[in-house]
Amino acid sequence: MSSNNLITLHRWLLSDTHKNMENKLEMANLFSGIALACKITNNAIKRAGFESNFGLAGITNVHSEDVKKLDVIANDAFKMALKSTREVFCMVSEEEDSIIPVSQSQAGNYVVAFDPLDGSSNLDCNVSVGSIFSIWSKVSKDGHNYSNEDVLRKGRDMTAAGYALYGSATMLVLTFGQGVYGFTLDNHIGEFVLTHVEMRIRTKGSIYSINEGNSIYWDKGTQEYVKAIKSGADGRAPYSSRYIGSMVSDIHRTLLYGGIFMYPGDTKSPNGKLRYLYEVAPLSFIMEQAAGKATNGSSPCLDMVPKSIHERVPVFMGSPACIEELLTYQKKFNHNLNSPHEKDN
Ligand code: AFP
Numbered sequence: 001m002s003s004n005n006l007i008t009l010h011r012w013l014l015s016d017t018h019k020n021m022e023n024k025l026e027m028a029n030l031f032s033g034i035a036l037a038c039k040i041t042n043n044a045i046k047r048a049g050f051e052s053n054f055g056l057a058g059i060t061n062v063h064s065e066d067v068k069k070l071d072v073i074a075n076d077a078f079k080m081a082l083k084s085t086r087e088v089f090c091m092v093s094e095e096e097d098s099i100i101p102v103s104q105s106q107a108g109n110y111v112v113a114f115d116p117l118d119g120s121s122n123l124d125c126n127v128s129v130g131s132i133f134s135i136w137s138k139v140s141k142d143g144h145n146y147s148n149e150d151v152l153r154k155g156r157d158m159t160a161a162g163y164a165l166y167g168s169a170t171m172l173v174l175t176f177g178q179g180v181y182g183f184t185l186d187n188h189i190g191e192f193v194l195t196h197v198e199m200r201i202r203t204k205g206s207i208y209s210i211n212e213g214n215s216i217y218w219d220k221g222t223q224e225y226v227k228a229i230k231s232g233a234d235g236r237a238p239y240s241s242r243y244i245g246s247m248v249s250d251i252h253r254t255l256l257y258g259g260i261f262m263y264p265g266d267t268k269s270p271n272g273k274l275r276y277l278y279e280v281a282p283l284s285f286i287m288e289q290a291a292g293k294a295t296n297g298s299s300p301c302l303d304m305v306p307k308s309i310h311e312r313v314p315v316f317m318g319s320p321a322c323i324e325e326l327l328t329y330q331k332k333f334n335h336n337l338n339s340p341h342e343k344d345n
Pocket of ligand 1: 118120245246248273
């Protein structure tokens with residue numbers, strides 16, 4: 001290791017970097033739980049081939065998707081590690097139908113929504129996957145009883161958010177609303193170490209990321225925008241296409257190299273595929289904190305309030321100039337469409 005300024009996640013959380021951060025100790029504790037869950041998940045993924053943990057668990061989840069064995073392991077790891085911090089009031093997981101309670105003796109002040117293993121259809125072929133989480137302060141004043149009000153939250157009211165990327169290296173990228181920081185897991189010492197300080201996305205980029213297999217179903221604005229950027233309209237060089245199909249990986253690349261990630265609504269799925277509380281909202285928070293933009297096509301994603309815990313929303317995020325240009329196409333060609341959020345989920 002060459003750095004002479006070795007800062008672990010734990011030391012960074014307790015440092016003076018975030019002078020205005022309220023409840024620093026609670027956050028440090030909560031993040032030690034998240035880091036633990038990410039390390040357990042990382043280890044399970046890397047060892048899956050030896051421990052027969054690739055493949056299906058034999059059940060489907062609330063979204064009617066086949067659950068993988070590793071989905072179950074990651075979900076259990078997040079629930080256990082978060083509960084044991086005693087900072088969590090209640091949780092929402094991509095893998096579970098309803099709000100997950102925390103017993104009164106273990107309960108704290110924060111609501112955590114997470115996708116324990118996002119992109120899990122990529123697992124069996126060793127393509128990068130991730131975990132995503134968002135954290136809000138609880139709203140309920142009524143002792144231990146949580147309500148929908150605690151979890152159906154506006155993205156902009158988030159306290160913190162982040163993701164783990166299980167790629168060629170494992171990273172934890174997070175924000176408390178004071179910039180974006182990235183930590184890389186040093187497997188030799190088992191610690192996340194600060195490697196990316198104040199991450200910022202490029203103003204412009206020339207990579208687009210979208211599942212083009214759905215292009216015949218897209219709205220006209222998205223179709224015309226993608227046609228323009230890939231054909232070199234207005235004299236520019238055509239954009240490159242990159243799509244992994246794991247949101248964390250596609251967003252991480254977009255954050256580092258610039259460009260645009262899109263999962264629009266379409267005629268098959270009017271609100272797209274991605275879920276607000278534990279995919280779109282936390283990654284929008286990261287994107288805005290890195291000086292990027294995230295929109296549902298008509299308003300910033302962070303200004304939305306979901307109506308249900310697994311609500312899906314269309315999303316376009318990335319370099320600000322790319323998002324601005326996309327919005328001009330949306331405005332020009334989609335003038336007859338309702339706001340995507342208004343459509344039935
Ligand atoms: P899985 O967890 O089922 O692999 O879904 C991954 C995901 O939710 C998100 O990570 C991707 O960006 C998106 O779905 C990919 O969806 P398509 O396969 O429809 O392109």
